[in-house]
Amino acid sequence: MRLLDVQDLHVEFAARGLDNRVRVARALNGVSFTVDAGEIVGLVGETGAGKSLTALAAMGLLRAPARIPQGGIRFEGGDILAMSDRQLEKIRGRRMAMVVQSPLTSLDPLKRVGDQLVRMQRVHGTASGAAARERAEAMLAAVRIPDPKRRMQAWPHELSGGMAQRVLIAMALINEPALVIADEPTTGLDVTVQAQVLDTLRDLVLARNLGALVITHDLGVVAHYCQRVAVMFAGRIVEDGPVAEVFARPAHPYTQALIASTPGRIARIGYTVTGGTPPDLYALPDGCLYRDRCPRATTACLAPPPRVALDDSHGAACHYAERAA
Amino acid sequence: MPTIGRFLLRRLLVAVPVLLGILFLTFMLVRIGDQDPVAMLAGPMADAPMLARIRAELMLDQPLLTQFWAYLGRLVQGDLGMSWQGNAKVTHEIATLLPATLELVTLAVGIGALVGVPLGLHAAERPNGWFDQASRFGSLFGFSLPTYWLGLMAIFIFFYLLGWAPAPMGRVSMMVTPPPVVTGSVLIDSILAGNVEAAWSAASQLVLPVGCFAIVATAPIVKHTRAIAIEVMGSDYIRYARACGFPRRVIRRIALRAALVPVITFVGSEFTSLLAAASLIEFVFSWGGLGHWGLNAILLGDFAAVQGYVLTLAIASVIIFALVDLTVMLLEPRARS
Numbered sequence: 001m002r003l004l005d006v007q008d009l010h011v012e013f014a015a016r017g018l019d020n021r022v023r024v025a026r027a028l029n030g031v032s033f034t035v036d037a038g039e040i041v042g043l044v045g046e047t048g049a050g051k052s053l054t055a056l057a058a059m060g061l062l063r064a065p066a067r068i069p070q071g072g073i074r075f076e077g078g079d080i081l082a083m084s085d086r087q088l089e090k091i092r093g094r095r096m097a098m099v100v101q102s103p104l105t106s107l108d109p110l111k112r113v114g115d116q117l118v119r120m121q122r123v124h125g126t127a128s129g130a131a132a133r134e135r136a137e138a139m140l141a142a143v144r145i146p147d148p149k150r151r152m153q154a155w156p157h158e159l160s161g162g163m164a165q166r167v168l169i170a171m172a173l174i175n176e177p178a179l180v181i182a183d184e185p186t187t188g189l190d191v192t193v194q195a196q197v198l199d200t201l202r203d204l205v206l207a208r209n210l211g212a213l214v215i216t217h218d219l220g221v222v223a224h225y226c227q228r229v230a231v232m233f234a235g236r237i238v239e240d241g242p243v244a245e246v247f248a249r250p251a252h253p254y255t256q257a258l259i260a261s262t263p264g265r266i267a268r269i270g271y272t273v274t275g276g277t278p279p280d281l282y283a284l285p286d287g288c289l290y291r292d293r294c295p296r297a298t299t300a301c302l303a304p305p306p307r308v309a310l311d312d313s314h315g316a317a318c319h320y321a322e323r324a325a
Numbered sequence: 326m327p328t329i330g331r332f333l334l335r336r337l338l339v340a341v342p343v344l345l346g347i348l349f350l351t352f353m354l355v356r357i358g359d360q361d362p363v364a365m366l367a368g369p370m371a372d373a374p375m376l377a378r379i380r381a382e383l384m385l386d387q388p389l390l391t392q393f394w395a396y397l398g399r400l401v402q403g404d405l406g407m408s409w410q411g412n413a414k415v416t417h418e419i420a421t422l423l424p425a426t427l428e429l430v431t432l433a434v435g436i437g438a439l440v441g442v443p444l445g446l447h448a449a450e451r452p453n454g455w456f457d458q459a460s461r462f463g464s465l466f467g468f469s470l471p472t473y474w475l476g477l478m479a480i481f482i483f484f485y486l487l488g489w490a491p492a493p494m495g496r497v498s499m500m501v502t503p504p505p506v507v508t509g510s511v512l513i514d515s516i517l518a519g520n521v522e523a524a525w526s527a528a529s530q531l532v533l534p535v536g537c538f539a540i541v542a543t544a545p546i547v548k549h550t551r552a553i554a555i556e557v558m559g560s561d562y563i564r565y566a567r568a569c570g571f572p573r574r575v576i577r578r579i580a581l582r583a584a585l586v587p588v589i590t591f592v593g594s595e596f597t598s599l600l601a602a603a604s605l606i607e608f609v610f611s612w613g614g615l616g617h618w619g620l621n622a623i624l625l626g627d628f629a630a631v632q633g634y635v636l637t638l639a640i641a642s643v644i645i646f647a648l649v650d651l652t653v654m655l656l657e658p659r660a661r662s
């Protein structure tokens with residue numbers, strides 16, 4: 001059994017335009033990937049590719065106007081899409097926890113750090129009272145916050161961005177979940193702090209044998225911290241596999257462009273990778289969505305490409321994946 | 326807490342020049358109008374020397390700045406001059422009339438908050454849902470109906486047509502003995518004196534003006550509470566609370582707590598603006614409060630009274646905003662540091 005198993009996930013938004021016609025934005029178009037215990041999976045892709053949407057769907061957090069017309073999400077064997085709000089509340093923050101990208105505005109501004117960690121445990125019934133405070137303090141120490149006893153009393157606005165992100169990691173781990181989803185956990189932090197925060201996250205995840213999904217713009221982060229990677233484009237996973245394998249033999253033209261535009265091993269994917277714009281989600285073409293930007297496109301690409309398995313763990317969604325690899 | 330002392334001191338230091346500026350503007354504005362209080366005071370029989378004598382007595386023949394300086398000199402001794410309309414000290418008039426206005430505005434804003442805040446919160450639960458639409462339509466009335474028109478209609482319907490309300494003639498029926506003044510609120514003073522008849526009369530006199538004014542007060546409170554709640558519910562920390570698996574009840578509590586500070590701030594500012602807007606409703610109901618008096622003073626060119634009226638409103642807003650900010654400091658950790 002996989003820890004997290006997302007299969008053929010579709011997400012769309014229906015919105016009524018000014019002309020009163022319903023228009024549908026197809027934001028996710030068949031996303032499949034898995035996360036197992038003890039591994040960190042990177043999810044990369046340019047802005048708007050659907051990374052955050054994938055994370056929200058996995059947490060059962062999508063709400064109207066988002067719709068899931070097709071696909072499945074299983075977590076620890078349970079069907080996330082079939083669960084009631086009540087059931088999901090028991091899982092979120094308890095079995096699977098999220099580290100979000102704006103720590104300073106995400107913490108409750110009117111509660112001290114320690115009290116927020118205690119509340120997280122009390123709500124989920126994992127600990128309360130003095131035991132919860134003790135655990136909270138130990139957790140702050142575990143995420144390498146200096147002087148945790150004093151930090152328990154701090155207000156969120158008194159924290160630096162890096163400190164707040166560590167607090168969010170402590171919040172995520174305090175109930176000993178099985179899966180951590182981190183959506184661009186270091187955006188907005190300066191480079192040295194980024195590395196420290198990610199080191200902390202990786203060490204804790206691996207030491208506890210958790211599974212983690214790390215969403216990032218940054219191929220360097222993938223190379224450094226992840227065992228496997230899934231590359232996302234226009235709401236699809238276009239390539240996935242072990243990090244070393246994908247970096248050494250990228251099979252999808254988009255992955256190749258990403259890596260080629262990467263100086264050394266550190267890459268930041270800006271708003272567009274190799275020029276070119278993402279396809280219009282309201283009017284997706286048939287066939288391969290990368291077609292307009294693909295140097296290798298042929299008439300065969302008018303048909304949607306299947307995921308071509310290159311070996312038992314590496315695959316790419318391209319008609320010519322094998323030839324390119 | 327030393328922080329609070331320092332805060333109040335800073336407030337005072339800022340308030341003094343602001344109050345001086347307001348006073349100066351009011352002082353000049355009443356005098357550059359074409360109202361001539363001297364002719365009015367002297368009456369139709371007065372001859373030129375008499376007019377000149379009165380003018381000199383009132384210092385109105387002096388340069389404006391000299392007059393202002395003299396006014397300030399008396400002001401620091403607690404003397405705001407004489408009101409010509411009642412031939413009484415302005416300070417005395419304010420002390421007797423202010424409670425009547427405060428009673429009206431406090432009740433209206435109190436009701437406005439008690440009704441408006443829950444309505445706004447409820448409307449925000451489903452933006453554009455039927456309740457939201459209905460409450461928006463309802464508050465449109467509160468926004469668009471002129472206060473005096475609302476008062477006149479209420480009098481027409483409930484006093485004239487239905488006879489449910491007492492005559493709109495002040496704060497207590499002329500047929501009952503008013504209680505001795507303690508707080509200045511006739512209702513409270515009657516209760517304190519154990520005078521049931523006067524208390525009943527005072528309460529029934531309050532119903533219509535407070536009702537009309539509460540409608541005016543409620544509409545903006547609904548609107549702002551709704552906007553505040555919607556903003557809070559869309560905030561990062563509420564989204565994060567959901568991602569933490571907090572149940573609805575916990576999320577509601579976080580949201581309410583977060584909305585409290587901006588709602589209190591708004592209700593405070595609402596109070597100060599209604600204090601100034603009370604004059605029209607007081608006028609319609611012959612309330613005999615400070616607003617009524619201030620309005621008359623403006624119409625009659627009663628200079629010292631206008632200045633006293635404006636100064637009272639300004640001081641009241643300074644005090645209310647300081648109280649609001651103190652409350653915010655207690656509730657909001659960011660405001661403390």
Ligand SMILES: Nc1ncnc2c1ncn2[C@@H]1O[C@H](COP(=O)(O)OP(=O)(O)OP(=O)(O)O)[C@@H](O)[C@H]1O
Pocket residue numbers: 013025027045046047048049050051052053054065281
């Ligand atoms: N309410 C909505 N209505 C229509 N489209 C939406 C809505 N919410 C999101 N989308 C679309 O879904 C797509 C995926 O968004 P998502 O936030 O998952 O991107 P992302 O990969 O996380 O990007 P980023 O790197 O900027 O965080 C975007 O193109 C966005 O425009």
Ligand code: SF4
Pocket residue numbers: 252253254288289290291292294295296297298300301305317318319320321
């Ligand atoms: S399927 Fe065709 S268009 Fe799509 S990536 Fe492969 S070669 Fe390019």
Ligand SMILES: [Mg+2]
Pocket residue numbers: 051052053183
């Ligand atoms: Mg995102």
